[in-house]
Each structure stands twice: as structure tokens, then as C-alpha cells.
Amino acid sequence: MKIEIFGPGCHRCHDVEKCVSKAVSESGVEAEIEKVKDMGKIVDAGIMQTPGLKINGKIKCSGRVPNIEEVKKWITEEK
């Protein structure tokens, strides 16, 4: 599973990182977490509101910090 976190590195983006790594360890899946900080790449990925989250190439949320339960749900959806 490939998880991408989009954001230039502000406070909210770190919250998403923490949330995702927790959700991954709690669901016990193998996931490759990538942090995308380059503005050009964020825009090309179709993320308009940071922080953004993609799982297996699909935008799961943008412009807000998701909670752990949501992320776990998305992870099981994409398994």
C-alpha cells in the first residue's frame, strides 16, 4: 500500500503524519508512507488544499486533518 501525505510542512501537515503512522501501525498493514513537500508536485497531484492525503493514488481528504478512525477505514477499503 502506498500512502502519500501532501503539505509544505506546517503544523497541520505534521498532525496528518502522526495520525497516519498511528493508523497504519494499529491496522497492522504494510504501507510505504511518502511525504510530498514540493509545491509543484503537490499541485500536479491535484491537491488544492493542504494537508492532503492519498492512499494508493486516490485522494482521500484535503484541507483538513482526518481522525485515526477515518484513516483506518480508508486503509481497510484499499487493502
Place this chain on the structure above:
Amino acid sequence: MDKKSVVAIIVLVLIFGVIIAYEWGGAWSGVKTTMAENKAISAKLLEENKIPVHEFLIFTIIDYIKHSWLCLLLAFIAAGALQEFAPRDKVIKLMGSGRGFVPYAVAGCGGPLLSMCSCSIIPLFGGLYKRGAGLGPAITFLLAAPAFNPAAILLTLGLLGWKFAAARVVVAIGAGMLVGYLTDRFFKGTLPPPEPLNIGQEPDGTVQENESFSKRVANTMLYSWEFVKMVLPLILLGVIGAGLVKAFLPPSLIVKYLGNGILPIMLSSAIGVFMYTPTLVEVPLIRGLLESGMGTGAAMAFLLTGPALSLPSILGVCKIVKPKVPVVYASLMWICGTIAGLIFWFFVPKF
């Protein structure tokens, strides 16, 4: 209703109750000092030269908190409410669809609905541009949004007074729309159209409309708290900076380079274009400079260009459009800042 929502609503009602009680009871009116008195106190403290610098800094912090706590509190709640309730997806659609004047107006006035955090503006700019919103409205949004968000305006109201707050709103929207339009004309037909995005998926509706109202109020409080954590340390830094300016920079130097007149206004506008000023920090900093003799025109110029532009933001935009685009709009913005400063100086010659 779950427990969290109830607690959030009670906290919200309590906060507003306290605010209204304080203002009606006039509890703070006896404590508030006017700008002139304040200047005299600062001057006296420094002249006597007996006050150590750290005490002077504490005096500055307490003084600024006294002037701005109410506006600041409202600003944080407004920021949280916008984050939760603003119809962001609709605003984005509206900005990209119309022709002529409408997208500019939406971009100029709708900025605060879309973004509170200045670091999230560049991807929005890029997304708008690549989705075909046109270069002009995208630039308008980029320039107007940071200067015209409710938090910044409320803090300006608290620390600098209503004249600065009103002028900031008018100038930010006006200059944003003008610079966006002019840049668009300048590059008409010379830029290759942006490569269309191939994501095969519309951005999801990120706002959860189906949640109950009380849950959304609870979310508002959470977002407000997030905003407090993010911004309050920066504001304190700005206040300490203002205190240091007042304590160490001789007023004669500030009067010479940032006082009244066209050259100081041009200089202040240029500093604003390049310097990185995090949201809200510009307000206490400018107040400190004003108390030490900065001209009103120079202050207005900085309030316009400071939050709208910075070297890091220009470099970030260069990754999305050709570098000549930011060069053009930065120069136009510098001119706009100078003109806005001159006009403001004409109407409000004294702080």
C-alpha cells in the same frame, strides 16, 4: 449529542458571556491607555534608563495583550468557524467558472473563506490556475487572501485602530484585483496554457455536511484551538520583536528611513515584498514601529505587501508558473503598496 459537543458549546457560550460582561461593565476601560499616553510611558521608561530591557519587554507584552485580547479571541473563533463552515468547494468552482469581472471579485473577497493558513495558499493558487481559473483571478486570490482574512483584520482593529483595519480591507482587495488583472493583460497570449491536470478524479467534498450542528460547533472549537497553537507563539514573537524595536532602535533612525515621505514609503513597500511575515505577526511589529516614529503611509504600505508577498512565496510560485510572472506581479504590488501608502498618509497623517 455526544459529551464533547456539549462541553464545546458550554465553553463557547461562557467565552462570549465573559467578553460581553467585560465590555459592558467597562472592566478594562480604566486600564486601557491611549496611544499618546503609551508613547509617553515608553519614552519615560527608556529615558530614565533605569528599567532593564526584560522589564521593558514585559511592559510591552502586557500593554499589547490589554489592547488586543478581545479581538484576538474573536479572531481565533472566527478562524475556527471559517475552517468548519466555509463552503470552500463552492467558492473554488465559482472562481474558475465565470468570465470578466466576477472571478476577480470572488477571488478578492472569497480569499478568507478558503484559507487561514498562509502556507496552504500556494497549492490553492496552483490548483486554481491549472484547473483553468485564469492567471488573473489566481493571482488576485494569492495576493488578497493573506492580507484580508478576518483574524488579521480583527487584530489590526485591536492594535492599530479602525482606520488601519478599514483601509487594509479596501487596499488588499483593490490592489489584489488590480494587480491580478494587469498581470493577466501583460501576459495575454504569451504564456503557454497550463498543462491540464490528469487526475481522473474530482477533489472530494471535504466538508462533512451531514454532521449535526453541535458536532460542527465542537469542530469549530477544535480548529480554533489548532489555530491558537499555531499562531499565538508567532504573535508573541512579533510582540517581543516590537518591544526590542522600541528598546534598541533609535527613533531617529526609524524616522529617517521609515518616517513620512515618498522614499520611506517606497522602502517600506519593498521590504514588505521580500520579507517573510507569518500571518498576524505584522500587526504588533507595525505597532512597535509606529510608536517609535514610523510614518502612517510606510506602515500601510508594509501591511499591504508584507503578508501578501515574500521571497519564499515567490520562489514557491516559480515552480508552478514561469519566473517572469512573479517578477511582474511583485513589481506591480510594490508600486501598489507605494500608492496605497501615499493615499493613506494623505488621509491619516498621524497615528
